[in-house]
Amino acid sequence: MTTSTALLLADLVGVAVFAASGASAAVAKRLDLFGVVFVGFVAALGGGIFRDLVIDEVPPLAFAxxxxxxxxxxxxxxVFWLHPQLARLRTTVLVLDAAGLALFTVTGTLKALDAGVPAVGACLIGMLSGIGGGLGRDLLTGEIPVVLRREIYAVAALAGAVLVAVLHGLGQGGALPLTAAALLVFGLRLVALRRRWTVPVAPMRPPRTRDPGPGPRW
Incomplete structure (x- = not known):
């Protein structure tokens, strides 16, 4: 098997995993077959479409x-037809989802760098390549996006994108360094799930009530 064939298969596995994630969310919202397929399509390919449009690669790979x-x-x-059986595979889906996040983040960052995007912009594009589909999925199903809540998801993608940009700047763009960056995203996401790590959120304090004092009350 050639390297290009292996990358294509890995890419398609990532697409399938994100499609399953989006379709499962749509099934939970009681959407019809078309709605489930559409949400699955957006979840799987939304990040890649965004990446290709930003770096001016048209038509996007998802359409080409x-x-x-x-x-x-x-x-x-x-997933629409088999969701009762697939519900038992939640742990497996989470692991594959982490792998898809890692793959799409690394490839998205690398494609942006190769297109001449500066490092900071390439890191943001790489992160959004990984999380963009999930954003679209949650918005379509009426949920606050998971990546904007407490979970270590976008942070893991951003860490991997930064490592790819650093390695690229040092001239280390081979398969081994990029695999290390993907493993960073994958490992950070799984450890965060296992240990229940979360991003801090602003504490909610009860509003202060002014004491009217001993004077008359009207």
């Missing part, structure tokens, strides 16, 4: 290569 759209649609339709 039929295999991506097909993988997303078939997976989402399968």
């Amino acid at each position: 290569d039929w295999r991506y759209a097909t993988a997303a649609a078939v997976t989402a339709a399968a």
